[in-house]
Amino acid sequence: MPENNHRTALYTALAQVPPGRVLTYGQLARLAGRPGAARWAGSVLRQLPEHSQLPWHRVLNAAGRLSLGPGSAGQLQRQRLQDEGVIFTGERVDLTIYGWPPQAV
DNA sequence: GTTCTGACCTGAA
DNA sequence: ATTCAGGCCAGAA
Secondary structure, three states: OHHHHHHHHHHHHHHOOOOOOEEEHHHHHHHOOOOOOHHHHHHHHHOOOOOOOOOHHHEEOOOOOOOOOOOHHHHHHHHHHHHOOOOEEOOEEOHHHHEOOOOOO
């Protein structure tokens, strides 16, 4: 069953993201070898265990906003990102600056 | 089998 | 900038 394999690929890709950098669900799915499976990436992160050391907080939606509601998890995500030096312009993060991988120019 | 739902994305109006 | 519709993938009812 390749499902597990893809999930592992997603974990690996996510683990490569350095502190202070963020990526979108779509990019994460693409790095996991599944372009277009952004929702799938979200479901994987949702089922992620709490004791996981993966930087799940570095994943935002394409708009640069937190896809978690204003719950405790959302607060935690924002807190951790700010601790890493990510600056929020309002409720949004500039992906052209903090995006990962770096903007291909 | 169909239908809904969700830590989503893109393009068009 | 905001709203809408269509497309994506997977799991639950």
